Amino acid sequence: MQKTTHGAKGESVVQALRTAIHGGRYVPGQRLVEADLTSELGVSRSLLREAFRILSAEGLIETVPNRGALVKRLSRREAMELFEIRMELEALSARLAAKNAASEPIRARFEEEICEVWDESPRISTAAYLAENERFHGAVFSASGNGQLKVLNGQMRLSLIMAQIANSLTASEIGKSINEHRAIAMAILQGDEAAADAGSRAHLARARDFVASMPDNVFRADPKPT
Amino acid sequence: MQKTTHGAKGESVVQALRTAIHGGRYVPGQRLVEADLTSELGVSRSLLREAFRILSAEGLIETVPNRGALVKRLSRREAMELFEIRMELEALSARLAAKNAASEPIRARFEEEICEVWDESPRISTAAYLAENERFHGAVFSASGNGQLKVLNGQMRLSLIMAQIANSLTASEIGKSINEHRAIAMAILQGDEAAADAGSRAHLARARDFVASMPDNVFRADPKPT
DNA sequence: ACTGGCAAAATTGTCCGACAATATTGCTGT
DNA sequence: ACAGCAATATTGTCGGACAATTTTGCCAGT
Numbered sequence: 001m002q003k004t005t006h007g008a009k010g011e012s013v014v015q016a017l018r019t020a021i022h023g024g025r026y027v028p029g030q031r032l033v034e035a036d037l038t039s040e041l042g043v044s045r046s047l048l049r050e051a052f053r054i055l056s057a058e059g060l061i062e063t064v065p066n067r068g069a070l071v072k073r074l075s076r077r078e079a080m081e082l083f084e085i086r087m088e089l090e091a092l093s094a095r096l097a098a099k100n101a102a103s104e105p106i107r108a109r110f111e112e113e114i115c116e117v118w119d120e121s122p123r124i125s126t127a128a129y130l131a132e133n134e135r136f137h138g139a140v141f142s143a144s145g146n147g148q149l150k151v152l153n154g155q156m157r158l159s160l161i162m163a164q165i166a167n168s169l170t171a172s173e174i175g176k177s178i179n180e181h182r183a184i185a186m187a188i189l190q191g192d193e194a195a196a197d198a199g200s201r202a203h204l205a206r207a208r209d210f211v212a213s214m215p216d217n218v219f220r221a222d223p224k225p226t
Numbered sequence: 227m228q229k230t231t232h233g234a235k236g237e238s239v240v241q242a243l244r245t246a247i248h249g250g251r252y253v254p255g256q257r258l259v260e261a262d263l264t265s266e267l268g269v270s271r272s273l274l275r276e277a278f279r280i281l282s283a284e285g286l287i288e289t290v291p292n293r294g295a296l297v298k299r300l301s302r303r304e305a306m307e308l309f310e311i312r313m314e315l316e317a318l319s320a321r322l323a324a325k326n327a328a329s330e331p332i333r334a335r336f337e338e339e340i341c342e343v344w345d346e347s348p349r350i351s352t353a354a355y356l357a358e359n360e361r362f363h364g365a366v367f368s369a370s371g372n373g374q375l376k377v378l379n380g381q382m383r384l385s386l387i388m389a390q391i392a393n394s395l396t397a398s399e400i401g402k403s404i405n406e407h408r409a410i411a412m413a414i415l416q417g418d419e420a421a422a423d424a425g426s427r428a429h430l431a432r433a434r435d436f437v438a439s440m441p442d443n444v445f446r447a448d449p450k451p452t
Numbered sequence: 453a454c455t456g457g458c459a460a461a462a463t464t465g466t467c468c469g470a471c472a473a474t475a476t477t478g479c480t481g482t
Numbered sequence: 483a484c485a486g487c488a489a490t491a492t493t494g495t496c497g498g499a500c501a502a503t504t505t506t507g508c509c510a511g512t
Contacts, residue, residue, distance in 0.1 A: 006472080006473045007473085009495070054282075058283065065231070065234070146307045147303075152378065271467090272465090455511090455512090458508090458509090459507090466500090466501090467498105469498090470496080472496105473492105475491080477488100
């Protein structure tokens with residue numbers, strides 16, 4: 001095993017920060033101080049700042065001039081806008097996946113990635129559900145066969161929304177979500193595009209309404225209240 | 227007028243590169259050498275590299291380890307995937323815009339931004355059409371009122387696709403495109419969501435088919451032809 | 453105690469120079 | 483025309499430097 005391939009360090013920094021944010025180790029709104037992170041990650045400011053740019057473009061962090069980077073905290077409006085978009089992208093993805101279900105390798109991969117969905121027992125923890133949720137949606141996007149779509153999915157900041165509302169998730173809500181996952185999975189595996197589309201939209205609509213029902217304090221205050 | 231607000235230089239570099247690429251001053255596939263650009267733009271390598279990361283995340287350039295940045299050249303597959311997505315996003319955007327047409331300020335702004343579409347005379351040049359095309363689609367996304375959607379639109383790399391096929395554009399194709407723009411604009415202004423949706427899809431489908439008809443050499447060779 | 457205000461400390465924006473690793477170019481002899 | 487190799491160009495990453503700006507901590511005054 002070689003040292004490092006001269007130029008993979010940058011990517012590893014990005015990855016480290018990404019998983020730290022996804023995993024909730026840095027919470028929305030938290031400030032990311034360069035000096036702290038450079039010593040913590042053992043990289044120079046140059047690399048860290050390049051990583052910030054990448055994460056910023058992904059929407060995971062945001063940078064305020066002269067104040068640096070902070071973990072993005074979505075406003076209610078942004079969250080709703082994202083759901084509006086997500087509904088279309090997920091529906092498209094589900095339709096494509098259903099069409100692709102005829103292809104054996106794609107189908108096999110998909111079935112393996114989502115197998116946990118068939119487990120009807122309650123989930124062990126909220127964190128476990130959040131991870132499963134990301135895996136499920138990721139699997140659908142992968143099965144869609146559209147690489148660009150999968151990239152765009154990464155920009156929908158699912159994990160940020162979840163991090164902001166995680167505390168309010170109830171077992172009942174989680175149960176509903178997983179039941180819907182199951183319905184979508186079945187539709188895809190049966191190659192039923194219309195059902196996959198409708199199931200995805202229903203799933204997203206319910207999730208959207210749930211998020212919409214959250215109190216203001218879980219969201220970043222919207223700019224310009226006149 | 228003050229010097230600069232301490233920290234706007236980075237953004238200006240990004241903007242300079244962006245417009246240079248959009249405007250075709252750097253062509254797809256062209257390599258972007260750091261040393262050249264730092265002296266040309268008068269900034270340090272640090273800033274230039276940060277700009278590269280941003281542009282890369284936007285999909286305008288791509289970076290190969292140890293070879294640096296080059297203007298992105300889309301493969302046929304990527305272009306088709308983007309059209310598939312764009313069809314959904316534009317249709318959504320058009321529906322939302324149609325719904326918003328009832329709002330006077332939004333409507334006024336939209337009408338102003340797309341006024342050129344009513345001009346039925348042939349366009350002065352391909353470049354003029356390309357600019358008009360971006361303005362039109364941008365206007366629809368703006369009128370949608372969904373900020374995230376507008377951001378996503380920027381990631382669809384319309385300008386890259388156009389740069390790759392610009393030479394093959396005929397006056398007839400341009401005419402068709404603008405007629406479709408007109409139809410979409412009318413549907414939006416009349417608040418006819420269904421027509422706006424259908425018009426957008428038709429427009430995108432035709433554009434997709436046209437791009438699909440291009441010969442292989444305008445695209446980047448696809449990886450893995452086994 | 454509380455508050456406004458100011459100086460000190462922390463932090464960011466930007467530049468520069470350095471050096472190893474890798475890629476590209478150009479020469480050499482055949 | 484060409485394989486091989488050396489010279490050169492370019493990227494990846496680091497560390498330091500310094501001005502502009504923000505944040506913090508302290509103090510006087512009411």
